[in-house]
Amino acid sequence: MERWWNDGVKMPYPDAEIQEYRDAIQGHDPTYRYLALIDERPVGMFQHYRIADDPEYAAALSLGEDAVGVDLFIGEANLIGRGHGSPMLRKFLREVAFPFHRLDVCVIGPSMNNTPAIRAYEKAGFRPLKQVTVPGEPDSEFLMRLTAADLHSLQT
Numbered sequence: 001m002e003r004w005w006n007d008g009v010k011m012p013y014p015d016a017e018i019q020e021y022r023d024a025i026q027g028h029d030p031t032y033r034y035l036a037l038i039d040e041r042p043v044g045m046f047q048h049y050r051i052a053d054d055p056e057y058a059a060a061l062s063l064g065e066d067a068v069g070v071d072l073f074i075g076e077a078n079l080i081g082r083g084h085g086s087p088m089l090r091k092f093l094r095e096v097a098f099p100f101h102r103l104d105v106c107v108i109g110p111s112m113n114n115t116p117a118i119r120a121y122e123k124a125g126f127r128p129l130k131q132v133t134v135p136g137e138p139d140s141e142f143l144m145r146l147t148a149a150d151l152h153s154l155q156t
């Protein structure tokens with residue numbers, strides 16, 4: 001994880017960030033993290049959580065409904081922008097995140113500035129919901145929403 005994060009943007013990546021991964025792996029944080037594999041090779045990470053499990057984040061999003069949150073990244077630079085993100089995200093939602101939480105709604109909150117991520121999530125079926133400011137995050141989130149029914153109706 002540290003190798004994927006140490007991409008020259010923040011060098012070295014803050015240990016506090018890595019500690020969040022350790023906490024989740026050790027079960028201290030109800031965020032469930034998974035390696036993403038392409039042809040059995042680990043290339044990135046997915047995570048899911050129930051928004052209500054983090055009261056500060058839930059207050060910032062102010063959704064008015066119970067929802068699953070997901071995040072992902074592809075860590076290998078040569079695999080970014082090749083169309084892997086959207087199908088992997090749909091598969092993760094269908095097979096892991098929605099069945100785990102048994103909720104009908106999922107949200108994802110890329111940075112407002114992350115145009116490729118917003119486009120990839122739109123291709124996965126997410127629709128824009130609203131812009132939110134989250135305490136401690138440098139940029140606003142462009143919150144996007146997808147229901148289990150929306151996902152079910154997609155062909156792929």
Ligand SMILES: CC(C)(COP(=O)(O)OP(=O)(O)OC[C@H]1O[C@@H](n2cnc3c(N)ncnc32)[C@H](O)[C@@H]1OP(=O)(O)O)[C@@H](O)C(=O)NCCC(=O)NCCS
Nearest residue numbers: 072073074080081082083084085086110115116117119120
């Ligand atoms: C976000 C991420 C998971 C998306 O997966 P991906 O496989 O790279 O995405 P895709 O290749 O399916 O789609 C990217 C889309 O953004 C578009 N795009 C790329 N750069 C763009 C730019 N500067 N402006 C507008 N669109 C752009 C691409 O054209 C493509 O859309 P298209 O298929 O309609 O042409 C992946 O890029 C990633 O992990 N990035 C690094 C970390 C990150 O940003 N994580 C997300 C945090 S919320």
